Amino acid sequence: MEPNKIEFTAEIIENSFAHYMELFNEITRKAPVFFKKKDWTGMQIQHKKRLRLYKDHISEATGLIEGIVEGMDGDFDFWIQTKKTYQQKIKSRRDKELAETYFNSIIRKIYPGLAINEALMFVHEGYNSCPLYSNTNLYHEYPSQWGLQKILRSIMADFDFDIPYLNKEEDIQLLVRSVREVILSRYKATEDTVTQVIKSVFYRNKAAYLVGRTRVGDKWMPFIIPFLNGPNGVYVDTLIFDPKIMAHLFSFTRSYFMVEVEIPSQMVAFLNSVITHKQVHELYNAIGFNKHGKTEFYRDFINHLALSKDKFVIAEGIKGMVMTVFTLPSYNIVFKMIKDYFEPPKTMTRQEVKEKYKMVSLHDRVGRMADTHEFEEFHIPLDRISEELMKELKNDVNSQLDFTEKELIIRHVYTERRMVPLNLYLETCTLEDAKTAVEEYGYAILQLAKANIFPGDMMTKNFGVTRQKRVVFYDYDEIEFLTEMNFREKPIPETFEQIYASEPWYEIKPNDVFPEDFKRWMIGRQDVKEHFLAYHKDLFDPEYWTKLQQQIKKGEFIHAFPYPSELRFRPEEEA
Incomplete structure (x- = not known):
């Protein structure tokens, strides 16, 4: 084994990662400019460009390394030494956990069938092993002695968007009123009370968010302040204190934020103290480091396996024609595998299904589509798989299975947050909850449409209900861009032959x-069906869908608010 090859390989990976992060940060720093110019299309283009960076850099670095390691298949000692050399090179980086994941991605790309290997890869290091940095310059701090008015004025001054305000003084007084109503009505500020706001602004779609916390009543009270840039200037849209709404802002159904991050682990630690409903891997996803989020998810998964004893089972719900879905009851995740054969009338290929999932990963999910992680060579202990599930796996996805003496190795699988299928939820929930659920169902379809997504198969079995009773779409094999669909009214029959025809007498094209x-089929529960039809009558109007298409084709970007409209400080017409 040649030492110079080890050094050179580690150097290639180090330089590739450094260049990736340089471009990642360069794109992220453009977000304030797009917000200032109200260039929402440009913001989305840059978001997609940033998502593609990782794969492109991994492919380029892998191409260089393959020439070095040619003929060294199975020489794991080479990679053990390369890992040690690389570890020394990145030890002083403040994003070293991301650099570790990058190394893992390289070696998995070079050896596609390689199992997770602690000697060759960084398996248990990650977030928990990151050093704690003092004086990280992460947040602004405002002492209670300043008084509420001065604190809020200072916050507004510290976050200057270089845009004229609609009415800054009114914004300050609206914030003062909210703080008094929500916090000071319950807690009294003391000498120990302090407010901290992360210096980096969180940008997504048409909004900019400040994330902070106030130490009061011997605990941290988190808050988020959304800003919008309207026709008449920038303004504070609301002040959010509700932990559930804040969790939704960082939800697995939302696109990642464009936010400048100097030390990822410190940012995640702050967010974890503020948004306690979220796990570490979800927070890495939310700030744009979804590849490391995947790593942290896997670490969480193997830790959970070690601490639990239940078995993997078939997921509840109607079985799909394209995907086999299973879960571990004690773990809030489902595992989705593309079937070997699709039942009629499904005619797509495995690759086409993968392309649909890729499309969702790059698109704005507007809080209505579940994020996924894609895994290859995913290992599960054989003694943790129920007999019923094993039978289904061998029947439906056998080509994707390999076995060792103790493990099942899945060649390709998606992981996704587990939800209650909407059709099952409607079978058992109260009338009040059913009305809310069908309203949410309609909103989900319409908000996806405004983001240029047509779900295709809109049966309730393809939607899930989250813990916050929000309805989310999760079956992607038939999604299309809304602008590619042709919305029509049914022709009126004019003859007896047309009236009594057993099949449509008019031509129907694939995208009609x-x-x-x-x-006829959207809602089966009769006591809420009429409520749904009246509440979402736009859904059944071809002209409504056509107008949405025209708006999108004109380049209009329709903002989907991630919080209830009743929380907003001003009506839309005043902003």
Whole structure:
């Protein structure tokens, strides 16, 4: 084994990662400019560009390394030494956990069938092994002695968007009122009371968010302040204290934020203290480091396996024609595998299904589509798989299975947050909850449409209900861009032959959609069906869908608010 090859390989990976982070940060730093110019399309383009960076850099670095390691298949000692050399090179980096994941990605790319190997890869290091940095310059701090007015004025001064305000003084007084109503009505400020706001602004779509916390009543009270840039200037849209709403802002159903991050582990630690409903891997995802989020998820998964004893089982719900879905009851995740054969009328290929999932990963999910992680060579202990599940796996996805004496190795699988299928939820929930759920169901479809997504198969079995009773779409094999669909009214029959025809007597093209047909099958529960039809009557109007298409084709970006409209300080027409 040649030492210079080890050094050179480690250097290639180090330089590739450094260049990736340089470009990642360069793109992220453009977000304030897009917000200032109200260039929402540009913001989305840069977001997609940033998502593609990782794969492109991994491929380029792998190409260079393959020439070095040619003929060294199975020489794991080389990679053990390369890992040690690389570890020394990155030890002083403040994003070293991301650099570790990058190394893992390289070696998995070079050896596609390689299992997770602690000697060759960084398996248990990650977030928990990151050093604690003092004086990280992460946040602004405002002591209680300043008084509420001065604190809020200072916050507004510290976050100057270089844009004229709609009415800064009114914004300050609206914030003062909210703080008094929510916090000071319950707690009294003391000498120990302090407010901290992360210096980096969180940008996504048309909004900019400040994330902070106030130490009061011997605990941290988190808050988020959303800003919008409207026709008449920038303004504070609301002040959010509700932990559930804050969790939704960082939800697995939302696109990642564009936010400058100097030390990822410190940012995640702060967010973890503020948004306690979220796990570490979800927070890494939210700030744009989804590849490391995947690593942290896997670490959480193997730790959970070690601490639990239940078995993997078939997921509840109607079995799909394209995907086999299973879960571990004690773990809030489902595992989705593409079937070997699709039942009629499904005609797509495995690659086409993968392309749909990739499309979702790059698109704005507007809080209505679940994020996924894609894994290859995923290992599960054989003694943790139920007999019923094993039978289904061998029947439906056998080509994707390999076995060792103790493990099942899945060649390709998606992981996704587990939700209650909407059709099952509607079977058992109260009338009040059912009304809320069908309203949410309609909103999910319409908000996806405004983001240029047509779900295709809109049956309730393809939607899930989250813990916050929010309805989310999770079946992607038939999604299309809304602008590619043709919404039509059904022709009126004019003859007896047409009236009594056993099949449609008019031509139907592949992308034709007849919204009036939705009424027949969308909701099966009779005591809420009429409520749904009246509440979401736009769903059944072809003209409504066509107008949405025209807006999108004109380049209009329709903002989906991630918090209830009643929380907003001003009506839309005043902003």
